[in-house]
Each structure stands twice: as C-alpha cells, then as structure tokens.
Amino acid sequence: MADNKLLVLVGTAKGLFIMRGNGGKWSLEGPHFAGRAVYSAFFDRRKGRNEMWAGPTSWHFGADLSKSVDMGKTWDEPEERRIKMPKNTRKSLENIWQIAPGADADSLYVGVAPAALFESHDRGETWVLNKGLWNHPHRKKWSPGFGGLCLHTILADKKNPNDIKIAISTGGVYQTADGGESWKVTNTGVKAYFLPNQYPEFGQCVHKIARHPAKKNTYFLQNHHGVYCSRDGAVTWQECENGLPSNFGFGLTVSDAGSVFIVPLDSDGKRYTVDGKLRVYRSRDDAKSWEPLTKGLPQRNAYEVILRDAVASTGSNIFFGTKNGKLFGSTDDGDSWKLIEGSLPEICCVKAYTL
Amino acid sequence: MPATVYLGGHLKSFSNGELETALDLDFSVLDDVLDALWKRHPALRDRVLDEQGEIRTHVNIFVGSEDVKRLNGLQTKVDPGTELHIFNAVSGG
Numbered sequence: 001m002a003d004n005k006l007l008v009l010v011g012t013a014k015g016l017f018i019m020r021g022n023g024g025k026w027s028l029e030g031p032h033f034a035g036r037a038v039y040s041a042f043f044d045r046r047k048g049r050n051e052m053w054a055g056p057t058s059w060h061f062g063a064d065l066s067k068s069v070d071m072g073k074t075w076d077e078p079e080e081r082r083i084k085m086p087k088n089t090r091k092s093l094e095n096i097w098q099i100a101p102g103a104d105a106d107s108l109y110v111g112v113a114p115a116a117l118f119e120s121h122d123r124g125e126t127w128v129l130n131k132g133l134w135n136h137p138h139r140k141k142w143s144p145g146f147g148g149l150c151l152h153t154i155l156a157d158k159k160n161p162n163d164i165k166i167a168i169s170t171g172g173v174y175q176t177a178d179g180g181e182s183w184k185v186t187n188t189g190v191k192a193y194f195l196p197n198q199y200p201e202f203g204q205c206v207h208k209i210a211r212h213p214a215k216k217n218t219y220f221l222q223n224h225h226g227v228y229c230s231r232d233g234a235v236t237w238q239e240c241e242n243g244l245p246s247n248f249g250f251g252l253t254v255s256d257a258g259s260v261f262i263v264p265l266d267s268d269g270k271r272y273t274v275d276g277k278l279r280v281y282r283s284r285d286d287a288k289s290w291e292p293l294t295k296g297l298p299q300r301n302a303y304e305v306i307l308r309d310a311v312a313s314t315g316s317n318i319f320f321g322t323k324n325g326k327l328f329g330s331t332d333d334g335d336s337w338k339l340i341e342g343s344l345p346e347i348c349c350v351k352a353y354t355l
Numbered sequence: 356m357p358a359t360v361y362l363g364g365h366l367k368s369f370s371n372g373e374l375e376t377a378l379d380l381d382f383s384v385l386d387d388v389l390d391a392l393w394k395r396h397p398a399l400r401d402r403v404l405d406e407q408g409e410i411r412t413h414v415n416i417f418v419g420s421e422d423v424k425r426l427n428g429l430q431t432k433v434d435p436g437t438e439l440h441i442f443n444a445v446s447g448g
Binding site for chain 2: 077081
C-alpha cells in the first residue's frame with residue numbers, strides 16, 4: 001500500500017490531531033492543546049531526531065511554540081515563550097502561521113502575525129527576529145487580510161542556506177540570497193485586483209507558494225484571484241489557469257512526482273467550492289493545464305472551504321482538510337480520494353510525512 | 356500588606372494548579388501585585404500580559420469587583436487586603 005506508515009498532523013481551530021496511517025487504516029490521537037487554534041505544525045526528522053513542533057494559539061492567552069520529543073504524547077510550554085515580539089517593535093504576537101526547516105539541519109524558521117520571520121540555528125533552543133525583513137522599508141505599508149497580517153509561507157532552499165523565499169498576506173513574495181540580511185520583493189506579474197494599481201511592486205495578497213521538487217527554479221503560486229507559475233526562481237510570474245473553474249483559492253501542494261494540486265473556490269465574495277462540487281485540480285505539466293479530480297469526492301451539495309495550509313503531500317499521498325472538519329486523502333497522486341475523518345473541528349493546517 | 360489573587364480555571368496549568376495565591380508585600384498599584392505573582396508563577400506573565408506589557412485583549416483583571424480596564428489599568432490603586440481576580444473574557448468561538 002502506498003499509504004504505509006504515514007504521519008499526518010492536522011491543526012484545527014480546537015487543537016492538534018495526530019493521525020497515523022498504515023495499510024489504509026488510520027488512528028487518531030488528540031486533541032492536543034484542546035480548545036486552541038493550531039495553524040502551524042512541523043515534524044523534524046533531520047539528523048535522526050523525531051521532534052514535533054506546533055503553534056497553538058489561545059485567543060485569550062496568546063500563541064505558543066511548543067515542542068514534543070515523544071512523538072506527540074506530551075508537549076512542552078516554556079514559562080517564557082519561545083517566540084515573542086521584541087519590546088522595541090511595539091507589536092505583540094498574534095498567531096504562528098508557519099514552522100519550516102532551513103537548509104542547515106539545525107535551522108528552523110517561524111512565520112507569524114504580525115508579518116515577521118523568526119529564526120533559530122540551534123534546533124529551536126533560541127530564537128531571534130529576522131531584522132532584515134522587519135526593517136524592510138515596505139513593511140509598514142503591508143496590510144492585513146482577513147486572517148491578519150501574516151507571514152504564512154517559508155521555503156528555504158534544501159541546499160543553499162542563504163536562499164529563502166517567503167510569502168506575506170498582504171505583501172506578496174519576498175526572497176533573500178544572503179541568509180536573511182536583505183530581502184528583495186519578487187511579485188512581478190502577480191495581480192492585486194483590489195488596488196488601484198493592479199500590478200504593484202508589492203501589496204499582493206499571495207495565499208500560498210510551493211516549489212517543484214526537482215526543478216530548482218520552478219514555483220507555483222495561489223493568489224487572491226490568480227494562479228501563477230514561475231520558471232526563474234520565483235522572481236517573475238506567469239498566469240497558469242488553463243482548465244480551472246476559478247482562480248481563487250488558498251491551499252497548494254506539489255507531490256514528489258511533480259504534480260501540482262489546488263482546490264479552487266468560487267471567488268473571494270463566496271469562498272466555497274465552485275458549484276457545490278468538491279473538486280481538486282491537478283496539473284502534471286507544471287501548471288500549463290489543469291484537470292479536475294472527483295473520484296471519491298462529493299459532487300453535490302458540497303460547500304467546502306480549504307484554507308491556505310490545509311493541502312499537503314508526501315510521496316504520492318495527498319491530503320486536504322476543510323473548514324467543515326473533513327479530512328480527505330489520496331494514495332495515488334490524486335486519482336482517487338477517501339474521506340478519512342468527517343467531523344473534526346475547522347481544519348487550519350495539514351502536514352504529511354512518510355515514516 | 357496582604358493581597359489575594361484568584362485565577363480563572365483556564366490559567367491553572369500555568370500556576371501549578373493553584374487558583375488562589377496569597378501575597379504579602381509592599382504594594383500600591385496592580386502592577387506591583389502582579390510582579391509578585393509572576394515571581395510565584397512565572398508562566399502566568401506571558402499568558403496574562405502581551406509583549407508590550409499590556410493586559411491581553413481577552414483577559415480581564417478585577418480589583419475587587421471593578422475591571423481595571425475601566426480604571427487605570429496596571430496603575431490601578433490596590434488597597435491592603437484587596438482581592439484580585441484574573442479571568443479569561445467570555446469571548447470565543
């Protein structure tokens with residue numbers, strides 16, 4: 001079975017669920033951080049360690065970055081929080097949106113609201129605010145979207161520790177070539193239909209970016225209206241919407257085979273699956289064309305919303321979660337789908353790993 | 356001077372399960388009492404105050420029966436023997 005020994009971390013509005021798949025059967029543990037929203041999670045297996053990270057947010061008591069060293073059975077909550085906005089920023093942490101590995105096996109990055117990047121180079125023992133981005137002259141002109149002003153995507157090159165790409169809503173795509181000392185904006189070609197200048201240097205509401213697993217300079221982007229691809233390392237972007245029923249959506253993932261997956265929603269005014277049909281769209285030609293995937297997915301009265309970090313893949317296994325608490329999975333690169341869980345709380349993030 | 360701080364149940368995981376803390380110290384305003392509370396239960400500080408040292412939006416602190424957000428915040432005067440309550444607000448979803 002293609003889904004042997006899978007680990008799926010499902011962050012929801014009411015806690016983190018840990019799911020394990022084996023031969024098509026699934027077990028569920030949780031909720032951890034019961035009652036708290038978990039928009040970010042990461043399983044760090046580098047250097048043979050098995051450390052889970054999660055970013056639970058209590059809307060009353062704030063956001064934590066928690067770690068588990070026993071595969072999620074217990075989680076720490078340091079007395080003094082790991083991630084705190086420095087006093088001189090005059091800001092306070094609202095939510096942790098992304099936990100991501102760096103190229104160096106001891107490096108970790110965290111993206112938060114208000115839009116900021118934190119970094120650790122000692123396996124998460126100590127953290128600092130990335131000042132290069134915080135001091136970027138654009139920062140004060142970034143604006144919050146409905147989910148707040150969030151840095152929600154971090155893509156560190158797997159080999160070059162100096163090459164990091166991020167996405168901010170709303171701000172757009174930024175990248176560094178010097179390990180975070182300086183950042184350049186790379187939104188060329190990406191539309192911001194909600195601004196008077198619809199192709200600004202920055203200010204786009206980029207919902208998610210992902211890279212091709214094998215083609216170093218190929219990236220994909222789901223925008224607030226607009227699906228794009230880049231062939232030059234996420235510097236310039238071209239519209240890639242051939243075959244899509246809508247260019248609005250949030251989540252995006254690329255499988256090991258290079259298949260790109262998105263779940264289009266019906267415009268920013270409606271924000272649910274088009275025509276009440278739950279259809280995943282797949283591209284196997286680097287987003288030149290898209291095909292609907294429907295086998296095993298409801299095609300009637302299915303008004304689902306899929307959030308920006310709720311689509312994930314590992315190998316040929318693809319997963320996505322909905323705001324209605326349904327978790328779907330495919331073990332055949334999207335050809336067919338099964339409902340794994342149907343009544344979880346609102347799903348905020350899905351992270352998939354092969355054990 | 357004595358003061359007693361009562362915590363809402365959601366906070367007990369940050370106070371070693373203690374929901375009532377008796378403090379005896381020199382104080383004049385709420386901030387003084389909270390400083391003593393943080394020394395007793397350090398994990399409470401980041402949960403009750405934000406990084407800018409402000410009471411979190413959805414946390415309420417009462418001196419007696421008065422919400423300090425309607426008084427002078429952390430500078431609200433506290434008399435000897437006063438009872439303080441720290442609760443999460445009823446907001447949520």
